[in-house]
Structures are given as C-alpha cells and as structure tokens.
Amino acid sequence: MPQPHWITQRRTIKMNLPPWFYWLLLLLAGILGLPCPAQAQMLGSAPPLQWQHKETRHLWLAGESGDIETYRYDKVGYQFLKTLRTTGIKAVAMDLVRLADESVPVPVVLAEDGIYRYTNTGLMPLVKAPHLYQQSPHWLLSTLRDIRFSMDLDENGLSDFILPYFGQLTLLLQQQDGSFQRQQVKLEHTYALSTHQSENYALTISLPAHFALQDINQDKHMDLTFVIGEQIFALKRTEAGFSDNLQSWSFAAADEDKSRQFGALLDATGDGIIDVLVKESGEGDSHRILVFPGFLNPATRVWQVSDTAAAIVKMDDELLHFGYGDFNGDGRPDLYSVSASVGLSSVLSLMSDRVLELDFNLYLQGNDGQFKRQRRASKTLHMALDLRQMSQDWLFRVTDINNDGLSDLIFFDDEQNLMLCFGERKTGLSRRSQPLALSVKGKPGKVVLLNNTGQTSIWFLQHNEQSEKVYIKYQL
Numbered sequence: 001m002p003q004p005h006w007i008t009q010r011r012t013i014k015m016n017l018p019p020w021f022y023w024l025l026l027l028l029a030g031i032l033g034l035p036c037p038a039q040a041q042m043l044g045s046a047p048p049l050q051w052q053h054k055e056t057r058h059l060w061l062a063g064e065s066g067d068i069e070t071y072r073y074d075k076v077g078y079q080f081l082k083t084l085r086t087t088g089i090k091a092v093a094m095d096l097v098r099l100a101d102e103s104v105p106v107p108v109v110l111a112e113d114g115i116y117r118y119t120n121t122g123l124m125p126l127v128k129a130p131h132l133y134q135q136s137p138h139w140l141l142s143t144l145r146d147i148r149f150s151m152d153l154d155e156n157g158l159s160d161f162i163l164p165y166f167g168q169l170t171l172l173l174q175q176q177d178g179s180f181q182r183q184q185v186k187l188e189h190t191y192a193l194s195t196h197q198s199e200n201y202a203l204t205i206s207l208p209a210h211f212a213l214q215d216i217n218q219d220k221h222m223d224l225t226f227v228i229g230e231q232i233f234a235l236k237r238t239e240a241g242f243s244d245n246l247q248s249w250s251f252a253a254a255d256e257d258k259s260r261q262f263g264a265l266l267d268a269t270g271d272g273i274i275d276v277l278v279k280e281s282g283e284g285d286s287h288r289i290l291v292f293p294g295f296l297n298p299a300t301r302v303w304q305v306s307d308t309a310a311a312i313v314k315m316d317d318e319l320l321h322f323g324y325g326d327f328n329g330d331g332r333p334d335l336y337s338v339s340a341s342v343g344l345s346s347v348l349s350l351m352s353d354r355v356l357e358l359d360f361n362l363y364l365q366g367n368d369g370q371f372k373r374q375r376r377a378s379k380t381l382h383m384a385l386d387l388r389q390m391s392q393d394w395l396f397r398v399t400d401i402n403n404d405g406l407s408d409l410i411f412f413d414d415e416q417n418l419m420l421c422f423g424e425r426k427t428g429l430s431r432r433s434q435p436l437a438l439s440v441k442g443k444p445g446k447v448v449l450l451n452n453t454g455q456t457s458i459w460f461l462q463h464n465e466q467s468e469k470v471y472i473k474y475q476l
Contacts, residue, residue, distance in 0.1 A: 042092040042133070042147065043068075043109075049096050050450050051105045059471070060084075060107055061448065062094065068109075071471060078459065080469040089116060089123065092133045093147040097159035099126075100178040110149050115161055115172075127172055127180045131163035132207055148211045153224065154241065162224075164208040169226075169235075171242065185235060185244060187228075208233075210262060216274045216303040218296065227262045232276065234303065249305045251278050251292065258282035260290075264324065269293050269310060269369050270332050276305055279319065287319035288312055289335060291369075313363055313371050317341045320358070325398040325407025327428040332365040334428060336409070338396060364428050374428045397449060399456040402476055410436075410449070410458075418447055418458070436474055 049060040057073035066087050071078035090112035096105040099117070107118045114128040133147065153160040154173050161172040161180075164187075171183040187208070206229045213222040216234055224235040224242065230252040236243045253260050263277035268291050276292040291311040297304050317339040324333045339359045363371035397410045406423025411433075421433040436458065446461040448471060459471040 043086065043094065046094050046147070048448050048450060049094060049107050050452060051096055051107070053104050059448075059450075060094065066091070068094065069469075071469075076464070076470060077462075077473060078471040079464075084118075084123070086111070086123065089113075090134070091116070091123075093149055095148075095150040095159075097150050098152070098157060100158055100174060100176055108150070110147065110163075115149075127161070129161070129163050129170055129172060129182075131165055131170070133164075147209075151211070151213055153213070153237075155222065162211055169208060183242060185242070185246065187233075187246075210265075212265065214265065214274055216265075216294070217301060218273070218303075219301070225265060230260055230262075232262070232265070232305070247302065249276075251276060251305075253280060253282075255282065258285070263289065263322070266324070266333060268324075268333050268365075274303065275310075277324070278309075279322070281319065287315040287317075287339070289315075289319075289322055289337070311365075311370050313337070315339050315361075317359060321396060323396060323398050325409075325423075326405075327362065327407045327409075327423040328364060328425050329406045329423065330365075330425075334365055334407075335363040335371055336396075336398075337361045337363070362428050375431075399449065399451075401456055401458070403455060409433075 043062045043066050046062040048062075049058075051058055057078075059071040059073070059078045061069045061071070063069050063083070068084040068086055068091075070081045070084055072081045073079070086109060089109070091109040092112075093110040095108055095110075097108050097117075099106050108126060109116050109118075109123060110131075110133065111123075112134045113125075113130070115126045116123040117126040118124075149162055150159050151162070152158065153162070153171060156174075156176070158174040158176070160174050163170045163172070167187055169185040169187055171185065172180040173183060174180055208226045208228050210225075210227045212225050214225055215221060216223050216225065217236065221237040221239075223237050226233050231248055231250045234247040236245065236247060251260055251262070259281055261279045263279050265274050265276060267273060268275040268277060271293075273294045273296065275294045278290045278292065280288045280290055289312070290309040292308075293306050293310045294303055295306065296302065313335060315337060318341070319337060319339050321338040322335060324335050326332065327334045327336075337360070339361070340357060341359075360377045362374045364374045365371050398407050399410065400406065400423075401408045401410065401420065402422065404423070406425070408423050409421040409429060411419055411421070418436040419433040420436055422430045424430050448459045448461075450457050450459060458474040460474060462470055462472050464470050
C-alpha cells in the first residue's frame with residue numbers, strides 16, 4: 001500500500017518555465033551555499049530491495065551516505081556483506097526489475113546519466129537517458145521521496161522505465177531482445193513552483209510523481225497516472241500502446257487562500273471506480289481531507305473526477321499526517337489522522353523540552369460513504385527521537401502484519417519503542433497497542449519492513465558477537 005506524505009502548506013504557481021530557469025536556481029543554490037545533499041537523501045529514502053537468486057536470499061538497504069548496504073541471509077538473519085559505493089555515479093533511487101536476459105529479478109539504480117544494473121563486478125550501465133532528478137538539490141524538490149521509475153508499462157512481463165525531463169516524459173519500453181524503445185510524451189508543465197506559507201520564504205519544485213498503473217477507464221488496459229503540483233494526469237493505454245494524449249484534472253482550490261496537496265488515487269467509495277483523496281489547508285481554517293468521487297463519462301466512457309467532494313473530514317488541529325487502510329475488514333478504506341495544536345504553549349514546549357503533543361484519530365467509513373470518527377487518543381511525541389534512524393513516514397505505517405485481512409498500524413512511541421495496534425472488526429483498531437520486543441538485549445538501531453509475496457515482516461538491526469551488523473526477524 002503506498003504511503004502518504006507529511007503535509008507542508010504551500011501555494012502553487014502554475015508556470016511553464018524554460019530549462020535555463022531551472023538550472024539558474026541550481027546555480028544560485030551553489031553560490032549562496034545552500035545545502036544540496038540531493039543524492040544521499042534521495043537514495044537514502046529508497047525502500048529496501050529483497051530477492052532470491054538460486055538458494056541465496058539478498059537484501060539491499062540504502063544508507064544515509066548515498067551508498068548501498070548489501071546483506072545475505074543465513075540461519076540467524078540478514079548478515080552484512082559489503083557496502084556498494086554509488087556516489088561516483090550519483091545514484092538517486094533503486095529498484096528490482098525484470099530483464100530479458102535474466103530469469104530472476106535484478107537490482108538496478110537510477111543514476112545521474114541513466115539506469116545501471118548490478119553484476120558480479122559491480123554496477124554497469126543498462127540504458128542512458130537524461131532526467132530531471134540529476135544533480136537536483138533536495139531543498140528544491142518536493143517529490144524526491146517518491147521516486148518510482150520502474151514498472152511493466154506495456155504488460156509484456158519485462159520492466160520499463162519512466163523518466164521526467166524538460167517538457168516531456170520519457171518512457172523506456174523494454175523489448176524481448178533486451179533493447180529499449182523510447183517514447184516521449186509532451187507535458188505542458190514539467191514542474192510546478194510552490195511558495196511555502198511560513199515565516200521563512202522557501203521555494204519548491206514539484207516534479208511528476210506518484211506514478212502508478214491503474215485501469216481508470218475500466219477498459220482492461222492499465223493506464224499510467226501521475227501528479228504534478230495540483231494536477232492529476234493519466235496516459236491512456238490502448239491495444240496499440242500508450243496514447244500521446246494526456247487526460248488531466250486539476251484539484252486546485254478556487255479560493256486562493258486555500259492550498260491542496262495530493263493524497264491518493266483509490267476506490268474510496270466502493271463503486272469500483274478510482275477516486276481522489278486530497279488534503280486541504282487554509283490560513284485560519286481547519287485542515288480537511290476531501291474525497292472527490294471518480295466516474296465514467298456516459299458518452300465517452302472516459303474517467304473523470306467530480307468537482308464536488310463526496311466526503312469531507314475536518315481536523316480540529318494542524319494536520320501533520322494522514323493515512324488509510326481497511327482496519328475493520330468491511331472492504332471500504334478507513335482514514336486515520338495525526339494532528340497537533342499549534343499554539344504558544346506547544347511552541348514553547350517544543351523549543352524547551354523538544355516535546356510535541358499529537359492527537360490521533362481514526363475515521364471508519366460507513367455505508368453512506370461518510371467517515372465517522374471512531375476513536376481519539378492524545379499522544380506525546382518526544383522530538384528527541386533519533387529521526388536519523390527512521391523516515392517521517394516510519395512514525396506511522398499501515399500493513400497487515402498478521403495476515404488476517406485487516407489493516408494494522410505500526411508506530412513508534414515516545415520511548416522509541418516500536419508499537420503494534422491490530423485491526424479490529426468492531427472498533428477498527430484495538431484499544432491497546434503492544435510493544436514489539438526482541439528476545440535479545442538492547443534496542444534496535446534500525447527497523448526494516450519487508451514485503452514478500454504479500455506477507456509483511458519486521459526486521460530489527462542488531463550486532464552479533466563479532467560486532468557485525470545483522471537484521472533479525474521479529475516473530476509475532
């Protein structure tokens with residue numbers, strides 16, 4: 001299940017700027033001495049890769065330095081093998097792919113000048129292609145933690161690649177002989193500029209993001225969907241391949257004082273048609289989660305989105321994060337939110353004690369499609385948590401950990417203990433959460449969530465008697 005993002009209020013400027021303006025921003029960043037740790041931060045947010053080659057199970061984890069830690073499984077767990085250096089090619093993302101000349105998945109990385117594949121001798125070029133992720137400072141780009149550059153676009157069993165570039169989207173379609181056919185889709189807006197609503201002026205560039213394959217038109221063809229700023233795009237697929245014509249829908253608010261951010265594309269209303277979840281905020285107004293229902297145009301059978309929200313969930317405080325899952329098992333998505341009161345007392349507490357009071361709310365969807373708040377719990381989050389050991393999304397994670405068909409919630413408490421709250425058919429989530437503890441002494445340094453054939457498992461980083469790193473599986 002795709003993970004939602006933490007929310008930053010912003011106002012988007014829709015502009016189609018020339019490439020020289022983009023590079024001017026990068027030059028100014030260097031002249032002003034602004035931090036540009038793009039490569040390390042982008043790769044460091046990549047999800048782990050897990051695969052099996054013959055009898056050996058492998059694990060790749062992106063490190064904070066921009067390199068990759070490789071592990072090999074033995075009877076104890078995943079033992080550290082070696083560090084794979086990627087700083088020379090400036091890798092920004094990694095994935096497992098299917099290649100024509102390989103019978104098992106192969107790890108690849110997205111580097112500055114294209115795609116590199118892993119071989120016994122190291123990383124070797126697979127296909128060269130320019131893209132907008134190259135040499136981009138992390139502070140300028142708002143979507144770098146959501147780079148998905150590989151998927152089977154033409155449904156031939158082989159992996160293809162998606163790379164945004166100036167004024168276009170490049171599709172690298174892998175053929176059965178291993179070659180790549182390039183298709184370029186013109187984009188009116190390659191990126192959107194945003195000004196942040198805060199005391200300090202900040203500028204963000206939103207690249208095409210949230211790539212996914214979905215049959216939005218219900219014609220048994222998987223269409224390519226993605227988001228740029230406050231606009232959703234869909235590249236329609238037919239028997240002959242992808243069309244050059246883009247469907248689009250803007251979810252920007254008519255009120256200039258309100259800003260919106262993309263949340264998710266999913267069937268939220270239960271009618272089998274993809275809907276849109278959007279986060280809305282405005283100065284002086286309560287934050288809201290909006291559900292815009294999708295529908296098929298009766299005349300054209302083309303997917304469209306209603307301009308009117310079918311469901312509105314209002315927050316009492318500043319919305320920091322929200323997610324979704326089927327917590328009670330009724331087949332309809334439910335929502336949860338994490339918010340905080342932004343007042344003088346909370347600011348002083350955060351400055352002096354590094355403590356922030358968070359409110360957690362669960363909203364169960366009823367038969368009428370509306371979301372009703374089921375429970376509310378206040379929780380104190382100590383900001384002294386070692387956030388270097390986890391991403392922000394890791395503070396709350398939705399998954400079916402016990403394989404009972406209900407979504408469960410995993411989160412860190414204020415003592416940096418990993419807690420588990422099981423899904424429950426009556427109340428949505430169990431009233432009590434339980435800590436996930438290891439049988440060995442010492443708290444884990446890192447936690448990794450792995451998904452293999454639909455089953456999720458939790459792995460804790462420990463050190464063996466030789467002080468070597470090993471990931472040990474948690475047994476429920």
